[in-house]
Amino acid sequence: MPSRPRDDDPTLGDLSEGEILRAILARTARASHTIIGPGDDAAVIAAPSGSVVATTDTLVHGPDFRLAWSSGYDLGWKAAAVNLADVAAMGARPTALLVALAVPRDLRLSFVERLADGFREACAALAPGCAVVGGDLTVSDVLTVAVTALGDLEGRAPVTRSGARVGDVVAVAGELGHAAHGLSVLFGRFRDGDTPVAVDPSALGRGESAALAAQLRPSPPIGLGPFAATAGATAMMDVSDGLALDARRMAAASAVTIALDSATLGDSPQRALAGGEDHALLATFPPGTLPSGFRVIGTVAPQGEHDLLVDDAPADVSGWDPYRDWDSASG
Amino acid sequence: MPSRPRDDDPTLGDLSEGEILRAILARTARASHTIIGPGDDAAVIAAPSGSVVATTDTLVHGPDFRLAWSSGYDLGWKAAAVNLADVAAMGARPTALLVALAVPRDLRLSFVERLADGFREACAALAPGCAVVGGDLTVSDVLTVAVTALGDLEGRAPVTRSGARVGDVVAVAGELGHAAHGLSVLFGRFRDGDTPVAVDPSALGRGESAALAAQLRPSPPIGLGPFAATAGATAMMDVSDGLALDARRMAAASAVTIALDSATLGDSPQRALAGGEDHALLATFPPGTLPSGFRVIGTVAPQGEHDLLVDDAPADVSGWDPYRDWDSASG
CATH class of the missing domain: 3.90.650.10 (PurM-like C-terminal domain)
Incomplete structure (x- = not known):
């Protein structure tokens, strides 16, 4: 649930992209499968099985959540959880998240910091070893959190929707x-x-x-x-x-x-x-x-x-x- | 550049999510690394090197493009190209794209169809074998295209920003x-x-x-x-x-x-x-x-x-x- 802005809590429009990214990255854990983490053109994540499970799911302010009801922490947690679930549903273990944030300029820094906390803690609680390994930050009038989750099958075959057999x-x-x-x-x-x-x-x-x-x-x-x-x-x-x-x-x-x-x-x-x-x-x-x-x-x-x-x-x-x-x- | 709506060109608000997805998927090519493509909880993509390169980049209407200047085809092409470039910059070959679309209800179906064409043809021209393997469709007042690109290093070490040596x-x-x-x-x-x-x-x-x-x-x-x-x-x-x-x-x-x-x-x-x-x-x-x-x-x-x-x-x-x-x- 929402919290009060800090007295020293600038809006994102008052900060440079670099300042915002540094604040987010300071709250990001290292994924155990990370070979190269945030800061380069792309992340590199271990895929020991020789394949990677990948899914994307987006939360848009309005249709998917309301700021009056969800704190930054709630939003980060939920955006992580719904994507982790899609990886798990294939029988895979989540290894990494990529987060594309589109944020209004009047959003507070503390909101985005708590969003990062929500991502980190949802991963720690639900999928230990998984973390945010990369992302993108853009400006939008509509707060939008697009997440991609990656996972590893650990040598198993993927479990699809189409394998149910009579008698199961x-x-x-x-x-x-x-x-x-x-x-x-x-x-x-x-x-x-x-x-x-x-x-x-x-x-x-x-x-x-x-x-x-x-x-x-x-x-x-x-x-x-x-x-x-x-x-x-x-x-x-x-x-x-x-x-x-x-x-x-x-x-x-x-x-x-x-x-x-x-x-x-x-x-x-x-x-x-x-x-x-x-x-x-x-x-x-x-x-x-x-x-x-x-x-x-x-x-x-x-x-x-x-x-x-x-x-x-x-x-x-x-x-x-x-x-x-x-x-x-x-x- | 933008084209005129067809006479039989419904808005997305007139269609079900399933109808829109079917129209998009009909225009999607199969990626050569695909093990499981669109339609399940997640895609599965081969990662023969035992690692996967992953990056995300978003185009938001307003800051990143304008509908008066960009057609659906242009937007799909550009959203693919800028993400493929980040994979290539690590020394990797792009294998798959995931596309999270947030669309206004008054957008025309033909726009989204041409967007899918742009993705397909940009991949064919710039990164043969790569294609869209998954995605997400949500409603938003601000047209937003969040793309995640995956790539394979084919046994090479990733090339980062930090390896330049004196004399190079x-x-x-x-x-x-x-x-x-x-x-x-x-x-x-x-x-x-x-x-x-x-x-x-x-x-x-x-x-x-x-x-x-x-x-x-x-x-x-x-x-x-x-x-x-x-x-x-x-x-x-x-x-x-x-x-x-x-x-x-x-x-x-x-x-x-x-x-x-x-x-x-x-x-x-x-x-x-x-x-x-x-x-x-x-x-x-x-x-x-x-x-x-x-x-x-x-x-x-x-x-x-x-x-x-x-x-x-x-x-x-x-x-x-x-x-x-x-x-x-x-x-």
Whole structure:
């Protein structure tokens, strides 16, 4: 959540690019796979497997986050976490992040410093050894954080969405529906008309605090991605657009039907199915090989009329666009 | 340069994310190093050397380009080229691009299709075998293209900025000052007050057309990066902020003084020294090892009071910020 500007806290427009980069780099850890780190034309990162896993995901102010709700630290943490999850979902271990920041001139230096802290600490907590190895800084009226994450497969084959086989169990690691719950708390309780207002932590119930953390600083089970690959996962993906939509995508890619049991989806199965931004790992395993950290939520059936069944009925699948019709200029 | 919308040319706001992605992917070539391409959580790219070179560079509407001057094709080409140049400057061969697009809802589909064409054709022309392997699409009020380029060193050591040795020759491959000339043509001739207006090709002199191409669709000598590394380049970098500033950076990183001879810098040495966005390759070589494609522009001297001398005098080095004080909302 946002913090107050320091008295000596200049805006980025008052600083040179070099000054801003030095402040950021002072808060960056060294990645264990770094051969050449920040400061040259490009970074060089070890890729011991002879291949590299690469993914990019961007957070844009307005559609993806609001400064009234997210601190710099939250934003850095989340931008790291959502990209690390995509690497983990291939069965790879994250090795490095590259961060392209486009920043308004009136943003405070402290915000960017805390953003760097968020990146560093999310990596330390979720993917030890991974760190920011390079980046780019430009000016924009819209604060934009574009991250590329790299990873190493450590000799394993990549786990795609298309390998689910009839008879496999369908399993998940990580929370479902909490991030959506957190967003509903923000939308429902911390707005003035259409304008987001700062969160008052004292006004939150216990479950609400956890839900808000899942939304603002998600902690996907990154280490379980490589672990699942080693255990023999046949298919895997990051659940970012809601379990129902993402399970349907996996079923279509694998030419199977996925059948889920709502009794395994917690207190609010509908929220677990529809809510986005979970960044849980959805995977399929041959029967009898479920690794620790995963729980069974269904089975893989022969391809039928519907890609996805929930309790043997066709699932109502709707996409995830929580900020649809919002005015992206406010907040 | 911009083209007219087709009659059946919807805005991106009228289309689903899936429809837009399908249109883009239909125009994407396969990279020769691709193990897994677009469509899964992450791409997997071969890294035969056991390491990967990675860099990111962003183009933001306003500070970095104007829609009145750049077509979608130009923008895709340039966003590819400037990133490929950073990979080449390490002595690596580009293998893959990841593209994070943040697009306004009122942008036309044809613009994004031509952007994909520009990426594809820039790769084909400048770095055969490299292609877009992944990306991300988000909504933003400010059109933003954040690219990450990956490359392979093919068994060579990376060439950094810090390896220049006393007695080396200083050499360059590619044009100097043309991109700055092109920008001065745009600023001087194709504005209405502060508002950029479309370029009229019939109003351009011969040198102006070439300068405009260097600005809008630069063709850095990507293949000469790996070639220089093989030939024994001791230091190398992409010239993006003007030769003077970048040569000074190389000198500082290498703890030497770089002495340039202005007689080697073409018709307009001052423009060659100050102009940005050339994406030429600046490199140092042991005497007698200059590879084809490079021309000598100076020598490496022991570190003195000044990092950079031009004709034996301290150089006047100014940075490159052509859009400073411009209103980024117009154009």
